[in-house]
């Protein structure tokens with residue numbers, strides 16, 4: 001395949017190409033699948049009925065949630081297939097910041113529609129492919145921290161054939177267009193604008209100096225030629241979803257880090273590398289110009305990525321910290337909540353077919369005003385097992401349960417999860433915790449290999465439990481309620497909030513659950529966040545061809561779900577080609593900031609290159625929108 005076609009692959013297609021999953025299903029797995037289907041389908045269909053999904057069933061007595069207004073505050077919108085953004089009647093939107101927009105005056109005019117951004121200015125502008133983001137407040141100032149997940153090399157390097165970097169400078173430019181942007185914004189009555197030259201403005205890239213903490217920091221697994229102590233990694237990459245700590249710092253989550261590494265010499269991949277898809281040729285040919293990315297020279301460098309990294313957006317001189325205690329995998333986001341006894345809990349998904357959902361629980365407790373020292377470096381990592389009877393258990397990953405030393409458990413968390421029998425999931429994306437009730441939701445975006453092939457570690461992917469559909473192209477959202485209404489509990493009950501599907505094409509399980517209809521259907525739920533009023537905002541990253549089994553679903557979109565009634569309504573549609581990812585609000589809740597990643601056409605400028613952007617959305621009547 002040509003490089004040009006390779007960089008157009010999604011990250012999961014890229015992984016499948018480099019490291020195809022084992023094909024064979026053993027006889028035992030086929031039998032097990034048949035049994036669990038028989039056992040589960042009744043339950044899955046029952047989910048579709050309003051009574052079972054929405055609270056008169058199993059989970060109804062769990063807590064006294066605040067009643068939700070039945071109707072949405074907006075008129076749901078139709079699908080779109082064009083290259084525009086659409087919002088409901090009575091709402092406005094504008095672009096807040098686009099790929100290449102300046103953060104500093106010296107970078108004004110740096111972006112050109114023909115050539116992109118020159119390398120000298122590439123760490124003084126907003127990065128490409130916006131993703132997770134969070135809002136921070138310092139006195140009366142508003143600061144956003146925003147992930148830039150990856151680059152489209154062809155539009156960043158128009159002079160390079162097929163976007164393949166020709167020299168170290170071009171590699172540097174690609175590195176600088178990714179990572180994290182910290183930017184101050186100001187409300188000047190028009191949905192906010194960027195404050196140029198703010199002291200908060202900062203880029204954190206693949207080159208930024210960081211530190212590591214937790215049990216794997218300093219271990220042999222993370223030592224390199226450049227860092228013999230294994231304590232000072234450089235850079236954060238493939239920054240996907242986000243999180244915000246209760247003490248007001250940013251969590252950026254490193255997802256498809258494996259694709260950045262390649263080898264300039266023939267070598268055999270280790271089992272750990274195979275499980276994470278490390279090996280072969282790097283997506284952006286970094287290894288040809290920077291030995292840090294060359295596996296034949298620095299085999300441990302990939303072990304320094306795939307972590308949750310904490311950044312203090314209010315201190316521009318702060319050094320980001322990679323928290324090894326939270327495990328290494330393809331982190332989607334990090335949703336922090338607190339256990340009843342004050343311990344800190346972080347829910348996390350590992351986005352790959354058949355990988356797991358994790359939670360971290362600190363050993364120490366935290367309260368407002370206390371330092372957070374040790375809270376994210378000293379604790380227990382758990383992995384989820386979902387049972388067909390709609391209960392589940394968090395399985396601790398310890399030397400006792402896995403037979404692995406703690407540093408191996410953390411660096412190769414997937415392998416530890418396999419040892420304890422975690423449930424293979426349909427690509428866990430964002431986790432969102434309901435602020436009004438002790439429960440959490442995880443978007444399981446899709447999984448074409450469900451019931452077809454094992455995961456990368458050879459764990460079977462039987463149909464059943466919260467992954468009830470073979471060849472699952474639509475996705476679903478699972479939610480769990482911890483026993484005792486305590487996020488610190490080791491047991492929970494679960495159900496499916498929604499199974500996406502297409503009821504105009506199918507009248508079987510691919511039609512989706514009962515809260516899906518021709519007017520609100522979608523595929524591939526991905527980003528999720530709760531607004532303070534307890535509504536679940538759902539963003540999609542799926543198939544937007546509007547054809548075949550996706551007919552009538554249009555472009556990717558953002559919907560709002562009512563957790564109590566199960567109702568779901570479409571709020572926003574993205575330009576064709578784009579996914580919607582990343583959502584946060586202004587301090588007064590009157591403006592929502594929404595990420596539009598990898599748009600097609602020439603959105604939003606109307607000519608020239610497509611530019612991924614954060615947009616601002618607000619109500620014309622000045623009311624809060626979430």
Ligand code: FEO
Pocket residue numbers: 149240241255332351429
């Ligand atoms: Fe970066 Fe799984 O999305």
Ligand code: CA
Pocket residue numbers: 240241332429526527541581
């Ligand atoms: Ca995502």
Ligand code: CA
Pocket residue numbers: 429445526541
């Ligand atoms: Ca996705």
Ligand code: CA
Pocket residue numbers: 541579
């Ligand atoms: Ca994506």
